Amino acid sequence: NAGVTQTPKFQVLKTGQSMTLQCAQDMNHEYMSWYRQDPGMGLRLIHYSVGAGITDQGEVPNGYNVSRSTTEDFPLRLLSAAPSQTSVYFCASSYSSRRLVQAEAFFGQGTRLTVV
Amino acid sequence: AQKVTQAQTEISVVEKEDVTLDCVYETRDTTYYLFWYKQPPSGELVFLIRRNSFDEQNEISGRYSWNFQKSTSSFNFTITASQVVDSAVYFCALSGSGGYQKVTFGTGTKLQVIP
Numbered sequence: 001n002a003g004v005t006q007t008p009k010f011q012v013l014k015t016g017q018s019m020t021l022q023c024a025q026d027m028n029h030e031y032m033s034w035y036r037q038d039p040g041m042g043l044r045l046i047h048y049s050v051g052a053g054i055t056d057q058g059e060v061p062n063g064y065n066v067s068r069s070t071t072e073d074f075p076l077r078l079l080s081a082a083p084s085q086t087s088v089y090f091c092a093s094s095y096s097s098r099r100l101v102q103a104e105a106f107f108g109q110g111t112r113l114t115v116v
Numbered sequence: 117a118q119k120v121t122q123a124q125t126e127i128s129v130v131e132k133e134d135v136t137l138d139c140v141y142e143t144r145d146t147t148y149y150l151f152w153y154k155q156p157p158s159g160e161l162v163f164l165i166r167r168n169s170f171d172e173q174n175e176i177s178g179r180y181s182w183n184f185q186k187s188t189s190s191f192n193f194t195i196t197a198s199q200v201v202d203s204a205v206y207f208c209a210l211s212g213s214g215g216y217q218k219v220t221f222g223t224g225t226k227l228q229v230i231p
Contacts, residue, residue: 033219035221040125042207042222042223042224044221048218090161096216104151105151105163105219107160107161109160
């Protein structure tokens, strides 16, 4: 059981380049999210999805696009990379619990992105 | 708006000492959930515990224990007899209840356990 898989693990981009961070989960979770982690800031929500075809913005969505065509995949696109997007990116999935318990998030290993 | 405050940025302890990581939260929700996650030096985020707002019982899991006090809006985490493997960044987090809920994370506390 792979859980949440993110690729790549490391990436260096030049300012203005675009790229896609991949995220896939094999747990059939409905909910998926992208976070960025910056020193002293904790994790901040970029975009999230509550199911295939449904996405919405989080706290820091500018400069990022997402789509969710399948339950399994939730790629994050950087449209025109900027140095301010240098960060560690985490993808997470969680499930809708029918036991009325708020589910925990399952995180991928993270992608360390540097924009020069 | 929800807020989670982890006032301790970094803590260093000597192995076998006990250490408490503080977490204070703010929310207007009457039903909410609190979480703790561990991020070891390898970078992944590991779920440790979930607590809902109606359950104020303290929880103990091995050397880990959690103290939830609604009266002070705190959800503190204690490691007893710390070990080097406990060295990590620990995040406290808060969410509402029902369906998808955005999770608000604290800024994390970096714990260093010195052998």
